[in-house]
Amino acid sequence: MPDRTRSESHSRKALRRLRRSELPGETVELARYLIGKTLGHDLAEGRVSGRIVETEAYPIGDAAAHAFRGETARNRSLFLEKGHCYVYFAYGSCWMMNVSSEEAGVGAGVLIRALEPIDGLEIMERNRGTSRRTDLTRGPGRLAEAMRINKSLDGLDLCSRQSPLWLAAPVQPTGDIGVTTRIGLSREAHRQLRFYERVNPFVSGPKSVLI
DNA sequence: AGTGCGATTGACT
DNA sequence: GTCAATCGCACTA
Numbered sequence: 001m002p003d004r005t006r007s008e009s010h011s012r013k014a015l016r017r018l019r020r021s022e023l024p025g026e027t028v029e030l031a032r033y034l035i036g037k038t039l040g041h042d043l044a045e046g047r048v049s050g051r052i053v054e055t056e057a058y059p060i061g062d063a064a065a066h067a068f069r070g071e072t073a074r075n076r077s078l079f080l081e082k083g084h085c086y087v088y089f090a091y092g093s094c095w096m097m098n099v100s101s102e103e104a105g106v107g108a109g110v111l112i113r114a115l116e117p118i119d120g121l122e123i124m125e126r127n128r129g130t131s132r133r134t135d136l137t138r139g140p141g142r143l144a145e146a147m148r149i150n151k152s153l154d155g156l157d158l159c160s161r162q163s164p165l166w167l168a169a170p171v172q173p174t175g176d177i178g179v180t181t182r183i184g185l186s187r188e189a190h191r192q193l194r195f196y197e198r199v200n201p202f203v204s205g206p207k208s209v210l211i
Numbered sequence: 212a213g214t215g216c217g218a219t220t221g222a223c224t
Numbered sequence: 225g226t227c228a229a230t231c232g233c234a235c236t237a
Contacts, residue, residue, distance in 0.1 A: 064218075072233085090231095091219045092231035111218055217231105220228105222226105223228105224227100
């Protein structure tokens with residue numbers, strides 16, 4: 001199916017932005033809840049959006065979490081009320097996006113690890129420098145580049161009406177959800193805090209089935 | 212001021 | 225499948 005047809009068919013569907021009150025108030029619950037929801041970014045040249053198909057929870061007290069050692073200039077967005085955006089730079093090359101997940105003053109978040117592209121595939125291809133569909137948004141660094149998410153969006157309220165970066169209700173039914181250990185960690189490596197849609201080619205890593 | 216280390220990716224065998 | 229580039233940040237002195 002040509003990109004334009006696919007894009008138009010999705011755009012016709014009314015998007016309902018998620019209200020803060022409907023987000024679960026606990027980090028692990030939010031990580032599971034976000035699977036199947038829509039993440040969008042309204043750019044000058046058009047909208048880019050995708051279905052969230054993979055997340056990781058970094059809950060309160062988790063030694064692998066950026067917030068574990070307390071609030072700093074870098075991680076302060078994790079301490080905003082649930083539904084705010086925390087963006088950080090990793091490995092000298094990648095931006096990654098989290099959704100803050102607890103009450104104000106408590107540091108925790110959910111890393112968005114992969115999307116299934118919905119709108120703006122041409123824009124994503126330009127942003128990523130590739131037209132290989134499965135490489136556009138599979139992985140936290142790749143999806144940030146495709147969606148043009150960077151430090152300038154750090155601290156944004158994803159539930160605000162005016163926000164260019166937003167969360168919305170699912171555009172199609174959500175499939176079965178699986179759980180595994182998180183990817184790329186040395187500490188707390190045993191914890192089962194990675195969630196993904198089980199049958200989806202845009203999921204970035206292993207798919208052990210534990211649920 | 213110096214050091215070590217990643218919540219990864221893309222290139223390559 | 226393996227592997228190293230890359231640089232901001234936190235930690236030590």
